[in-house]
Amino acid sequence: MPKLALIGGTGLNQLQGLEPVTEHSIETPFGAPSAAIVEGRFGDTELLFLARHGVPHSIPPHRINYRANLWALRELGVTEILAVFAVGGILGEMTPGHFVIPDQVIDYTWGREHTFFDGKAAPLEHIDFTEPFSAALRLRLVECAQNLPLDCSPSGTYGATQGPRLETAAEIRRMSRDGCDVVGMTGMPEAALAAELRLPYAAICMVVNPAAGLGETPITEAAMHEILVQETAVIGELLRAFIDASPQ
Numbered sequence: 001m002p003k004l005a006l007i008g009g010t011g012l013n014q015l016q017g018l019e020p021v022t023e024h025s026i027e028t029p030f031g032a033p034s035a036a037i038v039e040g041r042f043g044d045t046e047l048l049f050l051a052r053h054g055v056p057h058s059i060p061p062h063r064i065n066y067r068a069n070l071w072a073l074r075e076l077g078v079t080e081i082l083a084v085f086a087v088g089g090i091l092g093e094m095t096p097g098h099f100v101i102p103d104q105v106i107d108y109t110w111g112r113e114h115t116f117f118d119g120k121a122a123p124l125e126h127i128d129f130t131e132p133f134s135a136a137l138r139l140r141l142v143e144c145a146q147n148l149p150l151d152c153s154p155s156g157t158y159g160a161t162q163g164p165r166l167e168t169a170a171e172i173r174r175m176s177r178d179g180c181d182v183v184g185m186t187g188m189p190e191a192a193l194a195a196e197l198r199l200p201y202a203a204i205c206m207v208v209n210p211a212a213g214l215g216e217t218p219i220t221e222a223a224m225h226e227i228l229v230q231e232t233a234v235i236g237e238l239l240r241a242f243i244d245a246s247p248q
Contacts, residue, residue, distance in 0.1 A: 091181040
């Protein structure tokens with residue numbers, strides 16, 4: 001039976017419906033993960049939850065220990081990972097309240113520890129990253145979103161920026177020309193590290209604001225938080241449907 005982990009970011013530090021059983025504080029060859037990994041029950045299913053930005057929410061995107069996070073989940077026997085991201089919408093239909101199950105990623109980050117295969121931690125290896133997200137997990141997510149039904153795009157390109165500042169309007173125009181549908185700060189190197197560990201990995205993007213230069217009002221944390229509260233409740237519904245549809 002698959003062992004599922006959920007990596008949550010902004011707004012998802014406490015997953016409604018998850019009944020904690022125990023916590024795992026794991027030291028990895030790359031240091032400590034962002035937070036203790038919560039093992040619990042979500043309905044009748046065992047689930048592991050990792051708060052990407054720590055508890056309390058304090059670790060900026062460029063300082064997250066992505067390698068330790070992914071390594072620790074593998075050490076706990078995880079076989080599938082769902083990652084949840086709060087993002088800005090670039091494409092016209094990507095408005096606040098919309099969800100996206102991305103199938104591609106463009107990496108604009110720099111200076112992050114982005115690989116296990118650095119010649120020190122592990123011998124050099126070049127992984128095939130043509131498809132950065134697991135097709136099987138994505139298909140299950142898309143089917144569940146359609147059955148709910150959910151205002152959700154079944155594909156899209158996630159642009160990963162450095163942060164923690166938001167982007168300029170010119171940067172968003174560039175990303176739009178590049179083909180990005182949404183923009184976030186934590187999708188990379190997380191997706192690539194999961195691929196290096198051969199861990200099936202898929203993402204759920206919650207659009208919480210129009211990207212820079214695309215909205216009629218300034219981007220504020222208060223406005224983003226209001227959308228996050230609404231969308232995190234929906235994530236619980238989607239997760240339940242995903243678990244029910246999982247192979248036993």
